[in-house]
Amino acid sequence: MAMATDQAERLAAGRRQRRIDAVPETLRPTVDAFADFMMRSRERARRAGTRPRSDGTIEAALAIMRDLARFLAGERGKQDWALTDVHDVEAFLASSPKARKRRLVVLGQFFRFARSRKIVLVDPSHGLTCRGPSGFTGTTLTLDQQRVLFRRWTTGPAVHPHEALLGMLALLHGASSREVKMLQTADLDPHARTTRLGDRPHPVPLDPASWAVLERCLAHREAQQTDNPHVMVTRQTKSGRGPASTAYVSHVHDACGFPPRMIRCTRLLDLVNTMDPKLVAAAFGMDPEATMIYLSDRVDETRFSAWETTKD
DSSP: OOOOOSHHHHHHHHHHHHHHHTSOGGGHHHHHHHHHHHHHHHHHHHHHTSOOOOHHHHHHHHHHHHHHHHHHHHTSOOOOGGGOOHHHHHHHHHTSGGGHHHHHHHHHHHHHHHHHTTSOSSOTTTTOOSSOOSSOOSOOOOHHHHHHHHHHHHHOTTSOHHHHHHHHHHHHHOOOHHHHHTOBGGGEETTTTEEOOTTOSSOEEOOHHHHHHHHHHHHHHHHTTOOOOBSSOOTTTTTSSSOOOHHHHHTTTTTTTOOHHHHHHHHHHHHHHHSOHHHHHHHHTOOHHHHHTTSGGGSOTHHHHTTOOOOO
């Protein structure tokens, strides 16, 4: 019989205000006005019987504007919305490619609002598409970081064998997490020191450092006295015959601080730009189009400057 309270509305108002307060002071008034505009639009939609924005939608929009304002003030040194140009917007969108579509929708709404209030003269998001760049947009390791990881996995006695195996195969041979976790003892050739990896058409020759790390992993497997055929055996899989779980493999590199995907992409980026991409695709058992995104003319040049070596 208790009367309904406005608790949910007050909590939502608090969440909106926290996002607005996090905007740099010089850019905050416009974001505050944009929040009021969205609230008024919601009330009009309710009266008209159309679909009004939910609290979550408004809060997400304010969070995007908060992030953009911080980016402009911190990364671009701009304290006025009128100074925002298309390059600023593109750089902000590129910082989170997966959120590009949602961010661009919100930015379009905001800058149309700001233009109608004469806060900006032009909409810097106009003309941008939701589709991001076709090239590689991930992060890669610098040459110094690669050296540190190589020494860690080849000379660090305290490093877990699974971390060293996944890291070395990704760093030197471009192996994916799935290829490593599915690797079985039957895929190894101790005499030729080669191994089968995933769908690659030919055995992969292993260098002495990689083979030494593989032997450490095999010794760790032997100590568990398991019949599991996989090279990477965990406490959960030693009593069965299945591979290590995806969740386990995804956290193997937590100690070193670099995910396997970043390490693998670094190797692929190097190979594709020093060899024929079609040869790399054939050697890795990949679709030729999958390697084309790593070509230097599709990748930001700043990604190469940190790890590119000088040729004699």
